[in-house]
Each structure stands twice: as C-alpha cells, then as structure tokens.
Amino acid sequence: MTASRQCRNAPLEAPVTPPWRHWSPIWRFLRMTSGQAFRSIQGTTAAPSNRETFMAAWTFDNIPDQTGRKALVTGANSGIGLETAGALAKKGAHVTLACRSRDKGEAAMSDIRASTPRARLDLQLLDLADLLDVASFAERFRAANDRLDLLVCNAGVMTPPASKTKQGFELQLGVNHLAHFALTGALLPLLQASQAGRVVAVSSTGAAIGKMDFDDLNFERRGYAAVRAYGQSKLANQLFVRELSRRLRASGSKVLVTAAHPGWTSTNLQRTNWWIRAFNPIFGMKPAQGALPSLRAATDPNAKGADYFGPDGLFQMRGYPKPVPMLERAMNDDAAARLWRVSEELTGVHYGLPA
Numbered sequence: 323m324t325a326s327r328q329c330r331n332a333p334l335e336a337p338v339t340p341p342w343r344h345w346s347p348i349w350r351f352l353r354m355t356s357g358q359a360f361r362s363i364q365g366t367t368a369a370p371s372n373r374e375t376f377m378a379a380w381t382f383d384n385i386p387d388q389t390g391r392k393a394l395v396t397g398a399n400s401g402i403g404l405e406t407a408g409a410l411a412k413k414g415a416h417v418t419l420a421c422r423s424r425d426k427g428e429a430a431m432s433d434i435r436a437s438t439p440r441a442r443l444d445l446q447l448l449d450l451a452d453l454l455d456v457a458s459f460a461e462r463f464r465a466a467n468d469r470l471d472l473l474v475c476n477a478g479v480m481t482p483p484a485s486k487t488k489q490g491f492e493l494q495l496g497v498n499h500l501a502h503f504a505l506t507g508a509l510l511p512l513l514q515a516s517q518a519g520r521v522v523a524v525s526s527t528g529a530a531i532g533k534m535d536f537d538d539l540n541f542e543r544r545g546y547a548a549v550r551a552y553g554q555s556k557l558a559n560q561l562f563v564r565e566l567s568r569r570l571r572a573s574g575s576k577v578l579v580t581a582a583h584p585g586w587t588s589t590n591l592q593r594t595n596w597w598i599r600a601f602n603p604i605f606g607m608k609p610a611q612g613a614l615p616s617l618r619a620a621t622d623p624n625a626k627g628a629d630y631f632g633p634d635g636l637f638q639m640r641g642y643p644k645p646v647p648m649l650e651r652a653m654n655d656d657a658a659a660r661l662w663r664v665s666e667e668l669t670g671v672h673y674g675l676p677a
Contacts, residue, residue, distance in 0.1 A: 379634075379642035380614065382409055385621045389414030392470055392516075393620075394463070394509075396448065396502070397477025399426040402524070402584050405613035406474055408434040410620070411441035415472070420448040420459070450477055450501035452488035453669055460508030470512035472620055474522045475502040478555075481548035484541075491668065492540040494548075498555035500669055503562060507671040510577070519577040521566070522619045525559040525630075526583050527638060529649055532557030534657055536664060556583075558661060560630070560652035565662045567627035569675035580625050581648070582615035585633035585640050607633075607640045615643040 393410050397403040398419035411417045411434055421427035427445040434441050446463065449455040463470075478498045487496035506513075506521055513519035532553030538544050541551055560581060567579040585607060615631040622631075630648045635641030651657070659677070666672050 380618055380622075380644070381642065382412075382614070382617070385409060385413050385617055386623060387414055388621065391415045391472060392418070392467060393472040393474065394418045394420060394470060395474040395476055396420045396450065396505070399423065399430040401609050402613040402616060403474075403476040404430050404433065405609045406476060406616050406620070407443075408438065408441075409613065409617055410472070411443060412438045413621075416442040416444075418444040418446055418463070420446050420477070422447065422449050448477075448505075450497045450505075451493065453501065453504055454488065456501050456504050457508060460505060463509065464512060467512055469515040469519075470509055471516045471518060472520050472522070473506060473509060473513060474524070474616060474620055475506065475559075476522075476524045476616065477502075478524065480528075481552050483548070484546040489668075490540075492546070492551055494551045494555040495539055495558065498552075499558035499562065500665060502559075503665045504669040504671045506566070507669075507673045510673060513577045514575060517576070520620060521563075521577065521579045522616060523559045523563045523579075523581045524583065524616055525563075525581050526552075526556040527585065527632075528553050529556035529560060529583075529652070533651070534558065534561070534661060536660060539664070557649065557651060560648050561654075561658040561661045562665070563630075564628050564648070564652060564655075565658040566673075568658075569662075569673070569677070571627055572676045575675075578625065578627055580619040580627070580629045580631070582619040582631040582643070583638070583646075584612035584615055585635070585638050611640075611642075618643040 388410055391410075391414075393407075393415045395403055395407045395410070395417060398407040398417075399421040407417045407419055407430070419427050419430055421430065424445070424447060427447070431441075431443050431445060434443060446459060448459045479494055482493055485493035487493055487501075489496070491500055502523065513521065528549075530553065531550060532555070533550070534554060534557060535544070539554070541547065563579050563581040570577050570579065615633065619625065619629065619631045622629075625631075628648075630646055631643045632638045632646040633641035634644040638646060
C-alpha cells in the first residue's frame with residue numbers, strides 16, 4: 323500500500339505533527355505569532371479572528387456529506403488534486419477527474435477506488451496548455467451535465483524551463499491562470515444551475531514574489547524568470563477570485579468563489595525545484611494534509627465569497643486549514659479589474675457579468 327493511500331482521509335494528527343508541537347509553551351507562542359510574522363514578511367491584510375486561532379483542527383471529518391453533488395477537479399491525477407478528488411468521492415460526491423494523461427487519470431481512479439470501492443468517478447481528458455482543448459472539454463462537459471456544483475481549479479505547473487502554451491502564452495500564466503479563467507467562464511452556466519455552486523482556485527505562498535506586469539505578462543521583454551513567473555501566475559489566482567466573486571455578487575448570483583493554498587506540501591509539482599525537494603523531508607506535508615485547505619474552501623458551509631484558506635502553522639507552511647489573509651497586492655481592485663479585462667481579451671471568453 324502506498325503512503326498516499328495510508329494517509330488519505332485519516333485524522334492526520336500524529337504522522338504530520340512536527341516535533342516542536344510537543345513543546346507546549348513554545349508551540350502556543352508560534353501559533354499566536356505565526357500569522358503576524360507571515361503578514362510582516364509578505365505584506366498581507368488583516369489577521370483572521372482569534373476565535374479561529376483556537377478552534378480544533380479542521381480535518382477530513384469536518385467535510386459535510388457531499389452525496390448528490392457533482393464536482394470537477396483539474397489536475398486530479400496526483401498530489402493534492404488526487405487527494406481532493408478522493409476525499410470528495412469518499413464523502414459521496416460524483417467526481418470528474420480532469421487530467422491531461424489517460425493512463426495517469428485511470429491510475430488515479432484505481433487509487434481512489436482502492437480506499438473507496440463505490441466511488442462515483444469519471445475521467446475526462448483536458449490539456450490546460452491549449453485553450454482550444456479547454457473550449458472543447460467545456461463543450462463536452464456541458465452536453466453531458468445539467469449542472470456543476472463544485473469546480474476545483476487545482477492543476478498547475480511550477481517553475482518549468484521557458485515554455486509556451488499552444489496559443490503562445492508563458493506556460494505558467496497560461497495554465498495556472500488563463501486556462502482556468504477560460505474553463506470557469508465556459509462552465510459558469512452549469513455552476514449557475516446548481517443550488518449551491520462553488521469555484522475554488524488553488525493559489526500558493528509563492529504568490530508573495532509575484533507582480534502583475536501588464537506590459538510584459540509573458541516575460542518577453544524582461545527575460546524569462548521561472549520563479550517570478552510562477553509568483554505572477556499565483557497572484558493572478560487571488561486577483562481572479564476576488565474579481566469573480568465581486569462580479570457574481572453584483573449580478574445576484576448564488577455561486578460562491580473561494581481560494582486556498584497548500585503551504586509546503588511534497589508533490590510532483592516540485593520536480594524542477596531541487597532545493598525544495600531537498601527540504602521536503604523536513605518541512606513538507608503529505609498531499610493528504612496539503613489538500614485540506616482546498617477541501618475546506620470547497621466544502622465549508624460557513625465560507626464566504628473570496629475567503630482564502632491555508633495551513634495554520636508557522637509561516638503557513640504546514641498545519642490544518644484556517645482562513646488566512648490574501649496578499650495586499652491581491653486586494654488591489656484596479657489590478658483585479660485590469661487582469662479580468664486582459665484575461666477576457668487573451669482567452670476570448672466573456673462571462674457576461676456586470677463590471
């Protein structure tokens with residue numbers, strides 16, 4: 323049995339508890355000060371409430387029953403996407419795994435069914451590096467479904483060598499933001515048809531190094547820098563969530579939009595980052611726990627529009643999910659509105675929502 327199978331959906335206290343948590347006075351101090359330290363380093367907005375700080379850890383057991391709900395998870399063949407899909411299926415949801423590779427997608431379904439034999443799963447192929455394929459996928463999905471209750475925009479790429487999408491966009495911007503912008507817009511009618519439609523965008527603490535350079539989004543003028551390009555794409559996720567949430571609210575829609583980040587979680591996403599992999603044994607969480615912020619963003623009945631969830635530990639690197647502040651740069655309304663307009667222009671997808 324693989325490690326991922328062993329830890330999926332378990333309470334997760336002992337295996338992932340860092341040793342210093344047993345130093346009670348020090349741990350309490352770190353818990354109380356970690357949010358402030360993180361905001362001081364990254365320049366974020368106001369802290370979550372003290373009430374949330376002292377609540378019991380949010381785990382798989384807190385996920386409400388998902389029976390009857392239809393969910394779609396992109397990048398569900400490995401890492402936190404696989405864990406997210408597996409947890410939703412275990413709670414009763416009918417989950418569509420949107421994956422680029424058929425072989426990896428089928429292996430993921432087998433992995434989920436090993437722990438949840440009666441899981442209701444579908445596999446649909448989706449290449450987020452090609453907007454034409456995104457449009458084709460959305461057309462097929464709309465034809466086969468009368469509604470969509472949950473869309474988890476999870477798939478992503480991290481610091482690859484300089485690469486382009488099929489339409490010529492820098493790969494990280496294209497996959498992490500533009501493709502999900504297009505997919506969400508194309509599936510919005512199905513989300514609107516749900517009684518409780520929800521969209522989750524998976525961002526990253528890497529957004530802290532991001533800056534939206536609207537004059538050079540594809541890093542053609544300034545030269546490609548993998549880490550900065552990744553940060554830009556993850557900052558774009560937060561801006562997108564805020565603007566989409568604002569527009570939906572203005573239109574009177576019931577669709578809820580939230581976001582999450584997995585802290586420091588060991589996944590295949592880090593395969594091009596040797597220095598991150600080197601520290602994974604010390605800092606990295608298992609994917610099953612790294613998926614918890616996404617799962618809380620996807621299922622917490624008390625979540626509100628543009629809520630953001632991340633680990634509750636030191637510097638939000640690890641722990642259990644709680645509401646956390648978005649970056650100060652993500653709170654820039656002008657930047658969010660401008661990114662929306664640019665994204666519509668680049669993808670050709672128009673939501674038809676009031677500005």
